[in-house]
């Protein structure tokens with residue numbers, strides 16, 4: 001079939017020259033990766049460097065022994081450390097509304113460490129060091145006062161969610177919330193804590209901006225193994241959230257820089 005004259009003419013006219021798209025950037029393998037083998041002290045500064053601009057005001061509300069901060073260059077951020085062990089509950093912070101650029105949350109992540117009765121609380125025997133580390137020593141004032149909410153794994157989640165609600169109050173819009181957590185098997189139930197936290201925090205108005213997987217360098221043992229049912233966990237997570245301003249949909253939010261404007 002022969003072409004119509006106007007089709008021939010159209011074919012002869014070259015298409016208008018498009019402006020050439022110039023790709024920026026450099027080829028490099030020197031990027032922050034999502035999975036790491038090692039410890040918190042090595043990974044945490046990399047997460048901060050990627051997600052929190054220098055000069056930011058950061059509250060670490062479960063400061064503990066400050067392991068996270070061991071390798072963070074001094075003076076890069078304004079750090080406001082607090083912990084239940086030194087009298088500040090992360091669910092009732094002294095900070096003003098919208099006063100923080102970023103907040104770090106690393107509460108006890110195993111339900112056994114939140115049990116009110118010392119006899120049944122986890123971390124006995126070979127894990128005594130861990131138990132003290134996570135539960136602020138000997139007992140857990142929050143559970144003793146009945147503040148930890150639900151029982152078993154629910155107590156873990158309740159603490160994360162209540163602390164996240166307080167983080168939402170104290171963070172500025174687009175502020176960064178860094179949450180450390182680990183999944184657990186509790187009462188013979190697989191609890192994917194990191195999924196539960198991501199889901200729960202979306203409901204509170206937080207966008208899940210990034211996720212880091214930390215694999216333990218050493219091999220964990222099991223004290224009394226009869227029959228293995230679930231994989232022994234040797235990994236934990238750092239989740240990075242961003243506060244979505246009120247009235248905006250979390251599902252439509254896109255990652256954006258955190259501008260630091262100080263009065």
Ligand SMILES: C[S@@+](CC[C@H](N)C(=O)[O-])C[C@H]1O[C@@H](n2cnc3c(N)ncnc32)[C@H](O)[C@@H]1O
Pocket residue numbers: 040061062063064065066067068069082083084085088089090091106107108133134135136142
């Ligand atoms: C896993 S440790 C934190 C370790 C810390 N990120 C570090 O780098 O050393 C958990 C901490 O949460 C604290 N904690 C437990 N319940 C708390 C609460 N309701 N409010 C504030 N801190 C709490 C404990 O005292 C303990 O220091």
